[in-house]
Every structure is written in structure tokens, then in C-alpha cells.
Amino acid sequence: MTSVTRETFDDVMVPNYSPLSVIPIKGEGCKLWDKEGNEYIDFAGGIAVNALGHCHPALVGALKEQGEKLWHLSNVFTNEPALELAKKLVDNTFADKVFFANSGGEANEAAFKLARKYASENFGPEKHEIISFKQSFHGRTLFTVSVGGQPKYTQGFEPLPGGITHLEYNNIEMLEASVSDKTCAIVLEPVQGEGGIIPASKAFVEKVRELCDKYNAVMIFDEIQTGMGRTGELFAYMLHGIEPDVLTSAKALGGGFPIGAMLAKEKFAAALKVGTHGSTYGGNALGCAVASAAFDIINDPATLEGVKEKHNLFNTKLQMINEQYNVFEEVRGEGLLIGAALKEEYLGRAREFMVAALEQNLMILMAGPNVIRLAPSLLVSEAEIEQGMRAFEKAVAKVVAG
Ligand SMILES: *Cc1c(COP(=O)(O)O)cnc(C)c1O
Secondary structure (H helix, E strand, C coil), X not given: CCCCCHHHHHHHCCCCCCCXXXXXXXXXXXEEEECCCCEEEECCXXXXXXXXXXXCHHHHHHHHHHHCCCCCCCCCXXXXXXXXHHHHHHHCCCCCEEEEECCHHHHHHHHHHHHHHHHHHHHCCCCCEEEEECCCCCCCCHHHHHHCCCHHHCCCCCCCCCCEEEECCCCHHHHHHHCCCCEEEEEECCEECCCCCEECCHHHHHHHHHHHHHHCCEEEEECCCCCCCCCCCCCCHHHHCCCCCEEEECHHHHCCCCCEEEXXXXXXXCCCCCCCCCCCCCCCHHHHHHHHHHHHHHCCHHHHHHHHHHHHHHHHXXXXXXXXXXXXXXXXXXXXXXXXXXXXXXXXXXXXXXXXXXXXXEECEECCXXXXXXXXXXXXXXXXXXXXXXXXXXXXXHHHHC
16 A cells, blocks of 8 residues: 555645645544544534544444445436435425435535526526525535635636525525515525524524515525534424425435435425436435434434533533633534634634644634634534543633734
8 A cells, every 4th residue: 555644635636625734544433543543532523424423333334234235226226225215304304305416515506406497497487596695605516606605616717607696694684675576596504504603593584484485486495514413403494493495415414425415395396307407326325325324313312402412511611711711702503513703813713723623632623714613423422522622722722822
């Protein structure tokens, strides 16, 4: 085997990422190890993907079992794991139908295309405008970055798909003033993830639902980051008791195996008739078998209840750190999607905290330059939270001391 180091990245990889210095080679639960045997606590969770930690035995078991039976067929045939997973998703949510993709961006691509198709077939081509929100993130394909509300991700990639408007998140008046008969969809994250861990208000979500009903627009919830137990509910729409028409899932859905899904009510799903959309790998047997095993553990009331309890413990610890070091403007989020927004004097320095934490053998995330983000395994233990937060406190102390 050739030996590779962090420098190899700079030699052979396209420079679109800037990975940290450590190269983990093994993981178990909330722990990771590098080649030198250094141990790390993982509160980053592969960016809200490893919802059951690393190498959960049930997922490893499902992968091995399916791996010896059947990996891939394409959608010329269907397969049992895909149908079983789809049934679980339908039985436990608002949705009647499922489309499988391989990533979040592709699930959103399907949702946006569905909205356009539904509107043009039922109301004509004029009804094609998509309303989205500033700071939102919906993926990296050209359509999904265009719907996303972060201009830095579209700059230089023009010309972009048209008919997309970006409004202020949580601004009800602006939304009311902008929706029209031309609106085909309103798309939002119930908690903006990449945009800084910003929850939508209940009143805002209610208004989106009301306006979508009034104008025959498809209400799309992007739950790629908030879904699959992350907020302490199976999906975050359940926090407000308001059902979308279409929902996208990925990240935690596969617990580390790449898979995405679009869930839809029958009426809207019907717009994607035979041949209108597709994916070679979507609904791949291997991915669906792993996701199906993950679903059963995540959708267990004990797991979901645990998420809410652990949220409180993280919150308490973060507040205690803040009392001592006065670095956070606000600690926010739902369940185990937690954001600590930096105070003015630390704005733009979230990466410094992330690097300082790594030096204390703790992995954390940022959500933009001003917010520290934690998205650990839903199964993180109290002892691991205590240990990780002790490391985090040391990291904060170092950054504060300069
Ligand atoms: C991560 C994310 C995506 C994109 O998912 P990929 O799997 O990277 O394509 C889309 N929407 C939200 C809310 C996300 O957090």
C-alpha cells in the first residue's frame, strides 16, 4: 500500500476543500482514531450524517448481509430493500410516495423538478416561480445552488436557472407580499443548517402552509439536515405539527452510506410520470438495506427521547462555558443540531474554535464563519458529552487567551 499524508491532498485533489490536518482511519460510536492512535471525540458526525455514530453494529450487519446478496440492479428492476425502506418512510410520515436518490442535492433536484412539472401540467408554464430564502442551503448542483440563498455558491457559475426568488427567512410580511399565482413552490429548511442553525418560527411555517394552499404552490421542506431524528422528532415538521407536500431527506438517512430520498403526497408525486425523472443508482439495494437498519434504530422512541435529553445537557454545558468566557451571543437549535453563535468580537473566527477543539482531540463543525455547530451521533452518551465539553472548554479558553 502506498503511504499517503495530508500533503497528498494538496498534490492530487481538486482544491475545493481545505480539510483539517488529522486523517482519521477508524471510528466506533462517537470516537475516532488517527494513524498514530490518537483518540478523538466526534461531535461533527460527518456533518450530521453519522446519526448512529461510526460503524454501528446494526448498520455494519446490514451492509455485510446485503453485500453478500445483491448490490445493484438499476431501476429497470425494483428491489426488496428499496421497497421496504419506502414503506417505512410512508408508514411513518405524511408522505404517500418516495423517490430515491444518492445525495441531498439530488433529492432536492427531484423536488424542484417535481414542483415545476406539477405546476406546468396543472396550471400552465407561467406558474414556475420558486420562492426560497436567504442563507438557505439546498445542495451544489446548478439548480440547487440557484435555489439556495448563498450567493457565494453561485458566483462564476452563471447563467443560472431562472424563476427563483430569495426572501428573508422568518419574514411573514415579505412572504405574503411576494407569493402569487406564478409561484409553483416555497422551499425551506425547518432549521437553516449551513446558514447558521436558525429555526423557522411556528408562525412562519404556518404562513407558508397557508399560502401554499391558497396559491396551489408545493410546500417543500428540505429536511436533509434536520430529518431522521436530528431534532428529537423523526422529521422536524413534526415539531410544529404542520405537514409539507414534499420533503427531502439524506445525510442521516443512510447513517453514512450515501442515499437521498424525496417524499411526496400522492397528488404531487403523480407529476413524475414514467420516464420524466430518474437515477441509475437511486434506490440501490445496498444503500437502502443500510438506511432501513438505521431507520429502525432512529425511529425508536427511546432514541428520539434521548435526543431531547442530550440537547438539554449540551445546552447547559455551553451556557456554563459562556458564563465563564463570554464568547457566545446565543446558543440555539433543536435536538442535536446545536449552534453557538459567536459574539461580535469573535465574528468570522468559528474556524479558529474548530481548529482549537481539534487540538484538544475534539471534532466540531462550523455553520458559516460566525457559528459553531455541533451535530453528534444521536446515541452520544452523557459521559462522552461531559468529556467532549471539557475539551471544548479548554479550546475556548485558548482562543480567548489568544
Ligand atoms: C447537506 C445539505 C444538502 C446537500 O446534501 P448533499 O448530500 O451534500 O448533496 C441540502 N440541503 C440541506 C439542508 C443540507 O444540509
